Amino acid sequence: MTTERKPLLEIRSLTTVFPTRRGLVRAVSGLDLTLARGELLGLVGESGCGKSVSMLSILRLVSHPGRIVAGEVLLEGQDLLALPMHAMRRVRGRQISMIFQDPMTTLNPAFRVGDQIAESLRIHGMLNGSGSSIWPFNRGRAEAERKRVVELLDEVGIAVPWEARKRYPHEFSGGMQQRALIAIAVSCHPKILLADEPTTALDVTIQAQIMDLLRRLNQEHGTSVILVTHNLALAATFCQNIAVMYAGRLVEKGSTDAVIEDPKHPYTRGLLECIPKIGATRQPLQPIPGNVPDLAELPPGCAFHPRCKQAQDACQEGEIPLVTLEDGRQVRCLLYV
């Protein structure tokens, strides 16, 4: 039973940096995050707060010159950051999959959609125990592969899947492209799906369909999902738990209800005040004053203090610890220390 209790994914003090001309930028700074089996976790924050880089860091896909300098990413207790590359490749797409922000540029324009799905199946040897390889060798396997590709396209809600598999990405609409990408992501039944702004580039109506699809995959296959979004309202409707990031750090994490009803961190509160409410009496939205800080020149102490209404002198110095409250909520703010 102890293994069941252990979180599926545990990120410990993950730090990813990018050297720039103006100094070292800490895109992710000491991130701690856990994800349980079947959990839907929302990772929320403004653009540039390190959400995407955290997700890329989990799969060790941070592109040069960025690099992970500290921390652990434990998948069922095994540190992914310590794995040799060939073992890491078996995690990618098989244990942990990722869905990207811009479906139009993420599918490879030169290959048929069906072939791009089949590639994943082949790499991870998902077809009747055949070893992993890039090219199909026998007719039986090619047949099984076609069948599975059609099944997957059907599962993600693409109409006429046996025709669609022969299409090229540019012949798909944005929503269909994202569905195809989801088909690639779930093709090998991963335990975790990292969805990085999966609906940002899509129409609102398509957005709802894609979120429904993700929820269904979560319910039917028990896939855990981390939904990265700048849209707190979207995360609130979709996720059980919400984690809020600011300037590369986790500032608050708790159950969605708790975070929405009673936000603890002033930044979370600020974010909530920015969401317009349909039906509520007309009142002006309250934007958070100031701008997202430059990651190369972070203010000392709490990175949010220059924009915080409740800032005290003590906020300007030292490391602010992440405190766990009685209800299990985590907050990084001196108000709760």
Next chain:
Amino acid sequence: MRGVKILERLLYTIPIMFGVAVLVFLFMRMTPGDPVDIMMGEAGTVAPGEMEQLRKEFHLDEPLHVQLYLFLADAVRGDLGYSYAYKKPVTELIAEQLPATIELALGALLFGLIIAVPIGIWSAVKQYSVVDRLSMAGAFLGVSMPAFWLGILLILIFSVKLRWLPVTGRIDYNAGLQVVTGFYVLDSILTGNTTALVSSLKHLVLPSVALGAGTTAMVARVLRSSMVEALRQDYVTLARAKGVRETWVVLKHALRNALIPTVTVVGIQVGVLLGGNMIVEQVFSWPGLGRLAVRAIFSRDFPLVQGVVMVYALTFVLANLLVDILYTYINPKITL
């Protein structure tokens, strides 16, 4: 569908060739120098009336539009006239020399691609590394170096100093090659003549390098920059996120897309290699179309120049068509 489009494109070559024929005819008539004068100058003493008779024979006494009409009417029937200088039908001369030119162009292209493709890919993957900087400096040199100078340099080093490779020609006279197609390398293989094969390959090396250096440099640079671009794209990150091996990320996902701009350049280069080899053929005494063209121009051999230029134009057009067809296979967004 593709077949119909290809046929359509082939039909377009007819008006193009017509235009080329008219232009080259007019340009040749505009250049100073009279073919009969030049011919007679070589012959020494001239009997009275002989020049007039020659002019009549070659229809050079007719008004320009009649000459043009005669030329075009013959050309349509596949007769490009009779070379003044060689006293042979132009089509026959071209048929004799064209294989040599194509063989050299293919040699240069092969040399270029074998060198350029790995270098282009490698430099992009290891951007700003020593390998990248060295190969791009080399590519810069390759583009800037005139082919005739490189040719002479190669002859000096590999033929004169080291004596590894022959200086000129296509094959040793004592190789005993029985000509079948006119492509000596192919003929050697067809007739199973190893001596001739070795000899013809040896003769092909230096001209191919001299002719192909510019192409190599050009293709390497274009491939490198398009690979750098491709490796930055989201689909490359997706491929990695799927668990694709890095080798395949580069050689399949990135290269396939980087080939699109590269094929365009290769297509243009095929035309350049076929049509721009006059100097290299001259340096290596390569008995091809280029050398034929140079001689024809110096002797104002109107029909021969017209014929050679038309063949050049045709290869250009066909090379372009070939690239366009290839394009539809590489880039699914494009149809003919």
